[in-house]
Amino acid sequence: MREEIFRMERVTYIEKGIIQLKDFNLQIFQGEIMGFLPVNAHGLPAFLKLLQSNLPLHDGFVYYGETLINSWKASRKGYNRISIIQNQGCLVEGMRVSDTIFVLRQGFRQRIIRSGLLRRQLEPFLRDIGMDISADTYVEKLSYFERIVVEMLRAVIMGHRLIVLNEVSTLISEVELKKLYRIMRKYASQGISFLYISLHFEDILQICDRAALLSYGRVQKVIGETQMSLDTMLEYPEEFNRMVRVHMQSEKGLGMSPDVVLELHDITYGALERLHVKIHAGECVVIQSLDYSIYKSLIGLLIGERRLEGGEILLEGEPVAIRESKSVAVIRELPTRSMIFPGMSYMDNLCFGLLRRVEGIWHDRAIKESVRMEYGSFLGEDVFYMQMEELTEMQKYQLVYTRILLQRPKVVFCIQPFKGADMPHRLLIWRMMETLLQKGIAVVIIAINLADSMSFAERLLRIDGNGMVVEVSREEFSHLSASTPWAHLYRKEEEG
Amino acid sequence: MKKENPFRYISNRIAFMAAMIGLCLMAYQAEQTILLWQGEICVWKWLLHLGITGFYFAAAWFWIFIPYRRSEKFVERIQDGHMISGSGDLNNVLLTPSAKRQMEMTETLLKSPQLIDLNERQAQYLALQNQINPHFLYNTLESIRGEALIAGLDSVADMTEALAKFFRYTITRVENLVSVEEELDNCETYFRIQQYRFGDRLRLHVTYEEEDREDIMSCRIPKLILQPILENSIIHGTERKVGTSTLRIHFTRTQKRLLIRISDDGVGMDEETLAALNDRLNGSGGDIACRENGRRGGIALTNVNNRIHLIFGEEYGMHVYSIPQKGTDVELTIPLTGSDIKIDERDLLS
Numbered sequence: 001m002r003e004e005i006f007r008m009e010r011v012t013y014i015e016k017g018i019i020q021l022k023d024f025n026l027q028i029f030q031g032e033i034m035g036f037l038p039v040n041a042h043g044l045p046a047f048l049k050l051l052q053s054n055l056p057l058h059d060g061f062v063y064y065g066e067t068l069i070n071s072w073k074a075s076r077k078g079y080n081r082i083s084i085i086q087n088q089g090c091l092v093e094g095m096r097v098s099d100t101i102f103v104l105r106q107g108f109r110q111r112i113i114r115s116g117l118l119r120r121q122l123e124p125f126l127r128d129i130g131m132d133i134s135a136d137t138y139v140e141k142l143s144y145f146e147r148i149v150v151e152m153l154r155a156v157i158m159g160h161r162l163i164v165l166n167e168v169s170t171l172i173s174e175v176e177l178k179k180l181y182r183i184m185r186k187y188a189s190q191g192i193s194f195l196y197i198s199l200h201f202e203d204i205l206q207i208c209d210r211a212a213l214l215s216y217g218r219v220q221k222v223i224g225e226t227q228m229s230l231d232t233m234l235e236y237p238e239e240f241n242r243m244v245r246v247h248m249q250s251e252k253g254l255g256m257s258p259d260v261v262l263e264l265h266d267i268t269y270g271a272l273e274r275l276h277v278k279i280h281a282g283e284c285v286v287i288q289s290l291d292y293s294i295y296k297s298l299i300g301l302l303i304g305e306r307r308l309e310g311g312e313i314l315l316e317g318e319p320v321a322i323r324e325s326k327s328v329a330v331i332r333e334l335p336t337r338s339m340i341f342p343g344m345s346y347m348d349n350l351c352f353g354l355l356r357r358v359e360g361i362w363h364d365r366a367i368k369e370s371v372r373m374e375y376g377s378f379l380g381e382d383v384f385y386m387q388m389e390e391l392t393e394m395q396k397y398q399l400v401y402t403r404i405l406l407q408r409p410k411v412v413f414c415i416q417p418f419k420g421a422d423m424p425h426r427l428l429i430w431r432m433m434e435t436l437l438q439k440g441i442a443v444v445i446i447a448i449n450l451a452d453s454m455s456f457a458e459r460l461l462r463i464d465g466n467g468m469v470v471e472v473s474r475e476e477f478s479h480l481s482a483s484t485p486w487a488h489l490y491r492k493e494e495e496g
Numbered sequence: 497m498k499k500e501n502p503f504r505y506i507s508n509r510i511a512f513m514a515a516m517i518g519l520c521l522m523a524y525q526a527e528q529t530i531l532l533w534q535g536e537i538c539v540w541k542w543l544l545h546l547g548i549t550g551f552y553f554a555a556a557w558f559w560i561f562i563p564y565r566r567s568e569k570f571v572e573r574i575q576d577g578h579m580i581s582g583s584g585d586l587n588n589v590l591l592t593p594s595a596k597r598q599m600e601m602t603e604t605l606l607k608s609p610q611l612i613d614l615n616e617r618q619a620q621y622l623a624l625q626n627q628i629n630p631h632f633l634y635n636t637l638e639s640i641r642g643e644a645l646i647a648g649l650d651s652v653a654d655m656t657e658a659l660a661k662f663f664r665y666t667i668t669r670v671e672n673l674v675s676v677e678e679e680l681d682n683c684e685t686y687f688r689i690q691q692y693r694f695g696d697r698l699r700l701h702v703t704y705e706e707e708d709r710e711d712i713m714s715c716r717i718p719k720l721i722l723q724p725i726l727e728n729s730i731i732h733g734t735e736r737k738v739g740t741s742t743l744r745i746h747f748t749r750t751q752k753r754l755l756i757r758i759s760d761d762g763v764g765m766d767e768e769t770l771a772a773l774n775d776r777l778n779g780s781g782g783d784i785a786c787r788e789n790g791r792r793g794g795i796a797l798t799n800v801n802n803r804i805h806l807i808f809g810e811e812y813g814m815h816v817y818s819i820p821q822k823g824t825d826v827e828l829t830i831p832l833t834g835s836d837i838k839i840d841e842r843d844l845l846s
Binding site for chain 1: 566569570573705707708711746748749750751752753755757759767770771774775777778811813815817818819822825827829
């Protein structure tokens with residue numbers, strides 16, 4: 001007999017007049033790691049909300065431990081005993097690990113907090129999963145991986161029987177991901193269930209027992225235990241597969257340009273020590289940080305948080321500051337949120353990249369008109385009359401990347417470009433990056449998890465915690481780990 | 497288009513009157529507050545007025561508005577074609593005694609055994625329509641089998657035996673609930689007949705946890721719910737596929753439910769068709785009486801789903817998953833019960 005932990009039976013949920021979930025069916029059994037692959041993300045935020053709280057349903061039934069907790073007839077008040085671990089952590093900064101785990105849980109009745117006792121209570125849990133985190137560490141000092149583990153421990157101690165992990169693979173390195181999988185398996189064997197949401201089937205294949213495919217707010221297919229193989233999973237993202245294959249074919253035989261366009265020369269900055277990287281004109285390079293502190297330092301370096309501690313950045317041989325240069329652009333993480341200015345018009349948002357190229361761009365109607373003439377057919381005429389809040393996610397991505405195209409830099413750094421993007425958005429980002437490369441712009445992808453970045457990279461530079469850089473050429477991509485996205489295509493390419 | 501007069505409905509008139517009273521109370525409360533501020537009334541009097549106003553709004557919200565919305569929602573669902581399940585649902589509709597009686601009558605009509613009979617499988621319809629005498633049919637099939645054995649045509653004899661067995665189960669037995677074992681046996685008989693047509697191109701696998709075998713096999717399920725789905729999978733899924741096809745029936749037992757998944761690796765269906773099918777399954781009580789002459793596959797699934805809804809309630813039923821060129825899964829959720837006595841709607845089983 002299988003014990004059912006969570007079940008959504010034919011749920012239809014409407015939010016602000018828009019159907020978010022329609023005839024949504026999902027069941028999770030005890031001790032199971034269920035994968036959840038959003039082919040498109042419509043309905044995903046609503047689904048996450050419904051997991052935690054019992055919002056009024058239009059139709060259907062929700063069960064937790066085979067007890068009805070929500071239905072179209074009536075909802076049980078309060079929150080469900082389900083934890084969601086994602087980008088925005090739920091740990092309270094300024095508190096210690098032991099306090100955040102024990103004190104902030106329901107049912108903690110002690111008036112005096114005895115830190116020593118809490119520390120002793122926490123130790124066996126940490127030992128059990130082989131983690132070495134001090135109970136006295138403050139939450140803000142934890143790395144992303146440690147945060148995830150602490151949140152998981154908190155959920156376990158609070159007695160939550162279902163833990164949802166939403167796109168955690170974009171937050172932590174490959175080595176850490178493996179450790180996390182080990183911990184998940186351990187807890188799963190103790191009867192705790194997991195819902196592992198990832199936009200990449202490679203991640204899901206590594207850890208999940210079954211997987212559900214979400215498309216436009218419906219579960220389109222549940223892939224059973226016996227079908228969880230690479231061959232089955234490969235059949236679903238067919239369009240993306242085809243694009244990668246076509247790109248690989250078109251790139252075959254093209255050598256790397258000998259011209260070095262940007263050089264990070266002996267850079268010392270935060271966790272980076274004497275980093276030396278050369279970027280060639282028109283190439284695509286992925287820089288993968290195997291350690292979160294390295295990633296953080298790289299981001300700091302690109303957005304110019306503070307001055308360099310050593311070394312210099314050379315653009316075509318000349319020293320340059322990335323933040324001030326018109327020839328180097330940076331597309332930040334989750335750009336539809338971080339690079340859109342809601343108070344400005346669409347046209348002003350679009351022409352933002354021209355600031356350093358054209359003086360008085362804000363008042364130059366002729367330039368704006370020519371921009372509109374040139375890109376109107378691609379972006380759509382309607383968007384120029386729309387408020388930023390009215391734009392769809394797709395239109396926002398188009399805006400950000402077109403802004404970079406207008407700027408015409410020599411190098412563009414993309415920080416985790418595929419993070420949070422579902423399949424249609426990934427396809428768009430892919431196409432936009434391809435356009436940048438066709439225009440001769442070098443694309444440098446900064447990533448923790450390789451995700452789709454590898455699909456059109458020529459080189460991969462992996463930087464470990466000690467700052468050591470290992471270069472992997474395209475020919476060697478097939479020898480990377482099984483979780484590498486599109487590894488099967490590289491393997492085929494090598495065999496071919 | 498002419499705008500409808502909102503006061504045409506008594507409910508809106510009542511809501512208007514209640515809002516007016518609420519406004520008066522609020523105005524009176526505001527006046528009392530001013531008087532309190534001017535020192536012309538004591539605090540206790542002001543608090544008493546505040547309590548009365550608060551009680552009025554709380555009662556209006558929790559006692560009138562929320563139950564009224566629930567009743568409205570319930571009636572809307574019936575209008576959308578959903579089933580009425582469990583007598584508890586009826587308690588939501590207590591607008592007036594006559595409205596309650598009206599709902600009870602609707603429930604009686606919807607749940608009448610005759611209506612369930614309408615949902616019996618297509619073969620039964622055909623048999624009845626053609627006025628086939630079952631005994632005449634079995635005797636004829638037996639005769640054919642005998643002739644085939646004498647002529648040394650073992651395969652024909654086998655096939656005839658399977659066909660006779662299939663018809664006996666389908667037409668003769670009149671009960672609505674059978675054990676999984678019996679239903680599965682009928683599926684295997686049906687599959688045996690189909691294999692004469694498809695040969696090795698078609699395979700059937702039945703899987704379950706071995707430790708749960710006894711519980712699963714003795715579980716009571718509506719008669720003829722698996723075979724129509726299997727038939728549907730063959731006709732719409734695997735028949736159109738080139739090469740070998742595999743059909744799978746997988747049983748999972750949980751604490752309270754039996755989950756049955758019938759999967760095929762056939763041609764599947766596109767998102768629009770799938771959405772339309774699930775829409776029909778989810779809100780299609782109206783289909784019970786509907787004599788749609790459309791595609792048989794959809795009707796067979798709807799009929800099975802309606803019968804599960806009628807017997808066990810709307811919490812149980814069917815859901816379809818599919819991906820084009822990858823196959824279709826039909827999932828049935830049924831309460832785990834080994835005895836007909838435990839079923840609330842026993843009157844429907846006779």
